[in-house]
Amino acid sequence: MHARAVAAITTALLGTAGLLLPGSAARAGDGDERPLVIGHRGASAYAPENTLASIDKAARLGIPWVENDVQRTKDGELVVIHDDSLQRTTDVEEVFPCRTSWEVKDYTAAEIARLDAGSWFGRQYAGARVPTLDAYMRRVEHNHQKLLLEIKNPELYPGIEQQTLKVLGNDGWLDPQHLTDRLVVQSFSADSLRIVHDLKPAVRTSFLGRPRVSALPAYARFTDGINPSFGSISTGYVAAVHALTGPHGKPLNVFTWTVNDADTARQVTRYGVDGIITNEPDVVRAALQAP
Template sequence: MPIHRFATTSAALALASAALLLTAGPSPATAAAAPATPLIIGHRGAAGLAPENTLEAVDRADRAGVDWVEVDVQRSKDGVLVLMHDQDLVRTTDARTVFPGRAPWKVGDFTYAELSRLRAGASPAWKGTGYASARIPTLGQLLDRLDRNGQGLLLEVKWPGNFPGVTQDILRTLDRKGWLDTHHIDKRLYVISFQAAALKDVHRRRPAVRLGICDETPTTGELASYARFVDVVNPDQRGLTRTYVDRAHALKGTHGRPLKLWPWTVNTAAPARTLAAWGVDGITTDVPGTIGRAVGRG
C-alpha cells in the first residue's frame, strides 16, 4: 500500500473513531467524574424578582422553573407563624409609616392582624416595580401555595431564641398541613437554621425530618460534628473551596446519605459555574432563572 494511501486511511479511521465516541457519549469513567448539575433554590422565594418571603416571590420562583424555595419563619405576638427574615419590620415592610409610634418594630411585638396590614411591596428592601399588594404570609398559607405549585421547601427557623417553643409550633403546623407525611419528608422538606439547638430539638421530636445547618463557613472539623444531626450544610459561598466540598461529600449525614452542600447567596454566573464545577449539590440565589441557566438548568 502506498504511504499516502495508508496515511489517508489512518486519518479516516481516526475520524470515524472520534465520531463513534461522540455518538456514544462519554465513557463510564468520564461520566462518573462529571459533577451533577446543582439544584437551584430560590432565596426567600425569589428575592430578586419579587418582595422577599412573600407568596409572590414563591410564585416567581415557580414561573422560573425552580422546584425549591428557601424562606424564613418567625412568630407573631399572638402566636401565628409568619414569613420574615429580620428581627424587625423596618427593612422589608412599610411598618414605619403604618405604625410610626411602635419603634423598634420587632416582629414579636405585633399581632398577626397588625402584621397583615403591612405591605412588603412598599418596603425599602424592594427595589423593583409592582407588587404593591404583597403582604406578610403565614406559614400555613405558604405551605398551601407550595402544594399548589409542587415546590419543595427549605424552612429556616429564624431567631428561635426570641420565640420559645417555636420549633414545636412549626412542627404542629407542618403536621396539620400534611407536610410530615412520608412524601413531604422524603421529597419536599428540609428544616434549616443557624441555631444548632433548634435543629436538635426538631431532630429529637421528629427524627425523620431532614435538617440543614446554616453557617458563615464552618471549619472542616465542624463538618464532622454537624453530620451527626444534619443532612445539609448551608454555607456562605465566599468561603468555599474545592477541597472543602470534597471533604463534606466524604461524610455521611444523619440519615446515612453523603452530606450535601447548598451555598448561599449566589447571584452572578461566574461563581455559580465555579461552584457547580466543584460539585456543590445546590445553589441558593435571589435570581433563580439566571443562575439556573448559568449552570445548565435553564
C-alpha cells in the first residue's frame, strides 16, 4: 500500500477530515461531472420504481444514470424488481389469489408478465409491467442512459452473476465503450462481486455497504467502488476509500444512497462523494448546480 493510502486510512481511523483535497469530487472518472446524479430505480419519486416508465421519466429529466435491481423468476428469466416479494409493487394477490407465496422466485416469467406494476403508484401508470432485464437494457440503450445494475439477493439465485453477464453481452453492453463509460454492477454481496470480477474482469463493480477502513484494501482487489448509505459516511471515510486503487488502476469511487433533499446532497458533496443515488434526481441536480 502506498504512502497516500496509509496516510488517508490513518486519518479516517482518527476521524480527521483534513485529507480530502479540494476538488476531489471532480476527480477524473468516466467523463461525467462529479458527483454523478443517479436515479434510484429510475426517477422513482415520479414513476413506479424499476419500470420502463421510471427510466423514461429520468431520461425526460435529463438524468443519464439510472439504478436498478435484478432478480430471477422460477423458470430462469431475469427481471427488474427490488423486493424479493411481488406484493408491494404489483397486484399479485388479486391475479393469483389462491397462491401461498408471493416471492419472485416462485413465479414464472409469463405469470409475472401478467401483473400490473404501476397502479399502486398512480392510476396513470396502470398496466405498467415488471420488465425483463433484456427489455430494460434495450430501453436504457434507446434512452442513451448509463446503468448502475444491482444483483439483488444473489444467495437466492445461484449462477445469477453469469446469467446477468450473458444478458448484458447479448444486448451489447460488454463492449469497451459500455464497460468504460456506461455500466457498473453493484451488490450487497462481496462474494457476488468477486464472481462478476472473476468471470468478466473488465466490468466495473461497486460494493453496497460500508466496510471497515481496515478492510478496504481487500475490497480494492475486486471492486472499483464502495457505495454506503449517506448517514454512515464522513469526509475521512470517503478520503480513505479514494486513497485506494481498484482493479482497473483508478481510485475507488464512492456512490452514496438514498439522498432526496438539497441539504443532504450538498453535505455529501462536501464529503467528496463521486455519485449520489436519489429518488428525486432533479432535486439533487438543482442543489448541486445552485451557486
